[in-house]
Amino acid sequence: xxxxxxxxxxxxxxxxxxxxxxxxxxxxxxxxxxxxxxxxxxxxxxxxxxxxxxxxxxxxxxxxxxxxxxxxxxxxxx
Amino acid sequence: xxxxxxxxxxxxxxxxxxxxxxxxxxxxxxxxxxxxxxxxxxxxxxxxxxxxxxxxxxxxxxxxxxxxxxxxxxxxxxxxxxxxxxxxxxxxxxxxxxxxxxxxxxxxxxxxxxxxxxxxxxxxxxxxxxxxxxxxxxxxxxxxxxxxxxxxxxxxxxxxxxxxxxxxxxxxxxxxxxxxxxxxxxx
Numbered sequence: 001x002x003x004x005x006x007x008x009x010x011x012x013x014x015x016x017x018x019x020x021x022x023x024x025x026x027x028x029x030x031x032x033x034x035x036x037x038x039x040x041x042x043x044x045x046x047x048x049x050x051x052x053x054x055x056x057x058x059x060x061x062x063x064x065x066x067x068x069x070x071x072x073x074x075x076x077x078x
Numbered sequence: 079x080x081x082x083x084x085x086x087x088x089x090x091x092x093x094x095x096x097x098x099x100x101x102x103x104x105x106x107x108x109x110x111x112x113x114x115x116x117x118x119x120x121x122x123x124x125x126x127x128x129x130x131x132x133x134x135x136x137x138x139x140x141x142x143x144x145x146x147x148x149x150x151x152x153x154x155x156x157x158x159x160x161x162x163x164x165x166x167x168x169x170x171x172x173x174x175x176x177x178x179x180x181x182x183x184x185x186x187x188x189x190x191x192x193x194x195x196x197x198x199x200x201x202x203x204x205x206x207x208x209x210x211x212x213x214x215x216x217x218x219x220x221x222x223x224x225x226x227x228x229x230x231x232x233x234x235x236x237x238x239x240x241x242x243x244x245x246x247x248x249x250x251x252x253x254x255x256x257x258x259x260x261x262x263x264x265x
Contacts, residue, residue, distance in 0.1 A: 012180045016249040016256075047188045051256040052224045054205055055113070057196045060106040066122045070104060073126055073132055076097040 006030050011041045015048055085145060089137050096136075100129055103149055106226075111149065113221050114157045114214065116206045124160070128152045143235065150228070150236045154218055161214040172216075172250050179253040186263035208258035212251055219244055220251035 014031045036044050071077050082100075087095035107128050112121035126149050139148060172179075191196045209217055215237070222233040223244065236245045 007252070009180050012253075013249070016179075016253040019252065040148050043188065047186075047260065048252055049261055050188055050193050053166065054191075054193045054201065055221070055225050055255070057193070057208070058113075058202060058205055059109050059196075060112045060118065060121070062104055062125070063118075063122075066108070066125070067104065069122070069127060070100070070126055071097065074096075074100065074129055074260065076093060076100060078097075078185065 006034050008034075008038060008041050011035065011038070015041070015045045019045075019048060019052075056073050081145065082141060085136070085139065085141070089139070090186040096133065099132075101143070103146065104129070106146065107149060107153055110221065110226060111153055111157065113209075113225060115160070116210055117213060120160065124153060124156050127156045131156075133151065144232075147159075147228070147232050147236060150222060150226070152231055154222075154236055155201070157218070158214055172254075176250055176253070179250065182260075186260045188260075190264075190265055191259070204259060208255050212254060215239075216247050216251045216254075220255070224252070225249050229254040 013030050014027065018028065025058050035045055068077075084095050084098055088099055101218055104125060104183065108121055108125045109125035111128070112118060115121060128149060139145065169204055171188075180244060195201065208229075214222070217237070218237055219233060222228045222236055223230065228236065230244055230248075233248075234241050237244065239247070
């Protein structure tokens, strides 16, 4: 019996479900094979990675005054 | 000093040790709170509430989890409480059928997205807008797991969700945010 080929939508779902995890399980191997031959899904995979990277890089620093107010509130001023 | 010893000193009332713990985690907590609420005033308020709770209940900390995980949980509780108070905001809802998350009406050129430019104002605006459309519990899972780098198990511990629930929220949050950015850069 021939196994049905994985679809692009299934690949996209899988990419969102287990990005970078369980790379050795059977489904993942199938996904990786698909990604190797489908530029559209490869682009999708990259775009999910970029999305995460954007949020990782977007950081803010504690303002000096906020630090001062925190230590004062806690009674821990130097 | 090793963190465990520092916590034990703080638990026994050593103010200097307590101040060191606060300084060690304030940046992480402020940044995380900002990432959830996308507002610097709220982030400061949540940071204050979190450390106030830490000081009050540090004696209950039993070293069974990391202090950071324990603090993330306090932040998460404060953020969810704040979100419940400000009920007026409506969020995108996901039903069991999430097929539309994978429908592509637009095609952005992802190579042109300035994701390496961390100070790009337009990108920041889009990132803020996209994540604010996610309900806080989905936002929390995405931020803990993908942005802060906690494991799935730690994320489940902080959010008090089951592991399958964490995975389900994570995949929907990833797909949703990616779709929002894709659409924003296709206009």
